[in-house]
Amino acid sequence: MPPPELTDDLVGEFLLRIPLDDDPACLLRASLVCKRWRRILADPAFLRRRHRALHRTPSVLGFISNAKGSQPCRSRFVPIDPASRRPAARDFPYWLVLDCRHGRALFLVPSEGPVAGEDFVVWDSLTNEQYRLHRPLGGIPFNAAVYCSAAAEGCDHRDCHGGPFCVVLISSIWRSGECVTFARVYSSESGDWGEEMVVNHPQVCIDICPSPTTLVGDALYFHGDKGYAFEYQLGIQRLSVIDPPPRSMCKGSSIFHMSMEDGRLGFANVEKNPRLRLCLWSRETFSDGVEQWARGRAIELETLLPNCALPPPMLASGRRRYRKPIAKVADSIFVGTTTHDGAVYMAQLNSGRARKASDGCNYIFPYTSFCIPGM
Numbered sequence: 593m594p595p596p597e598l599t600d601d602l603v604g605e606f607l608l609r610i611p612l613d614d615d616p617a618c619l620l621r622a623s624l625v626c627k628r629w630r631r632i633l634a635d636p637a638f639l640r641r642r643h644r645a646l647h648r649t650p651s652v653l654g655f656i657s658n659a660k661g662s663q664p665c666r667s668r669f670v671p672i673d674p675a676s677r678r679p680a681a682r683d684f685p686y687w688l689v690l691d692c693r694h695g696r697a698l699f700l701v702p703s704e705g706p707v708a709g710e711d712f713v714v715w716d717s718l719t720n721e722q723y724r725l726h727r728p729l730g731g732i733p734f735n736a737a738v739y740c741s742a743a744a745e746g747c748d749h750r751d752c753h754g755g756p757f758c759v760v761l762i763s764s765i766w767r768s769g770e771c772v773t774f775a776r777v778y779s780s781e782s783g784d785w786g787e788e789m790v791v792n793h794p795q796v797c798i799d800i801c802p803s804p805t806t807l808v809g810d811a812l813y814f815h816g817d818k819g820y821a822f823e824y825q826l827g828i829q830r831l832s833v834i835d836p837p838p839r840s841m842c843k844g845s846s847i848f849h850m851s852m853e854d855g856r857l858g859f860a861n862v863e864k865n866p867r868l869r870l871c872l873w874s875r876e877t878f879s880d881g882v883e884q885w886a887r888g889r890a891i892e893l894e895t896l897l898p899n900c901a902l903p904p905p906m907l908a909s910g911r912r913r914y915r916k917p918i919a920k921v922a923d924s925i926f927v928g929t930t931t932h933d934g935a936v937y938m939a940q941l942n943s944g945r946a947r948k949a950s951d952g953c954n955y956i957f958p959y960t961s962f963c964i965p966g967m
Contacts, residue, residue: 692957698738734763770794837885
């Protein structure tokens with residue numbers, strides 16, 4: 593007598609437990625096993641409720657990078673799984689990617705029309721919709737970030753594709769003999785830029801770095817030089833300066849601010865003492881209310897990265913070739929190298945595994961989504 597056939601509920605429970613961190617397209621391949629599996633996987637109840645209840649963090653579907661040394665500028669979207677068709681690989685000639693968050697990517701593009709200038713374009717890769725907005729006059733250097741308009745109200749960003757969004761523009765300029773940083777916010781709902789927010793830092797000149805921004809809770813962090821960062825709080829729309837760690841505590845490459853596993857602000861940097869280590873730091877509040885940087889775990893890069901990513905110890909100029917973290921998503925961090933091909937590696941902090949993500953790019957912007965590629 594044959595064993596009883598598994599019910600759809602039991603099959604669904606098995607499919608729920610397929611890990612998606614390394615290969616978001618594995619559910620697509622599972623749907624090819626038989627018509628029954630595909631029907632279960634395509635069921636809205638599975639996709640929207642049961643699957644997301646178990647997998648609470650979005651999967652990395654790919655990344656957008658700026659081609660290093662490309663003139664004119666060019667950006668490219670590369671899926672993690674080349675077999676995936678959604679979203680598919682795509683080039684963006686003359687476009688410079690600035691940010692990627694909540695299923696949207698932000699680009700700096702040439703203005704349309706006879707007058708030379710620059711605009712911003714917000715692109716939704718799943719719907720392929722593009723939203724163009726003018727860039728107001730401001731200082732250089734600058735940076736910008738995009739986020740869902742409901743981020744401050746706790747949106748889970750699972751079904752907000754095509755919904756309202758905001759763009760934050762931040763820049764440092766000289767005013768009345770001192771360095772100040774200002775920010776303005778664009779809302780797609782109003783179709784206009786808001787009032788200017790200003791923070792003064794007369795004791796130090798801080799330039800804005802064109803590197804990926806970091807969202808921690810309801811605050812966006814923009815990287816500045818000298819280890820500084822600028823905090824923009826979404827809810828109350830306030831701009832402030834975050835001081836760097838003391839030089840005596842933090843040595844090595846430039847630091848990269850990021851979100852820690854416990855939801856606090858942190859940063860990573862690469863040190864050589866005596867081996868190459870990826871050092872993680874977090875912002876802690878002590879009993880007296882004072883916030884300070886505290887060092888956490890250190891990860892051996894020489895055991896994490898392949899040998900080809902580890903250059904000779906000395907250059908002809910006498911300077912060491914250090915690597916630097918350039919992006920982070922979930923438990924993965926993207927580490928840039930200074931090898932001849934300028935490779936970027938995606939390293940998983942929990943599993944200790946790494947794989948090559950890209951060649952020849954200055955910055956990399958992970959694209960995450962709750963969608964299942966190809967379905």
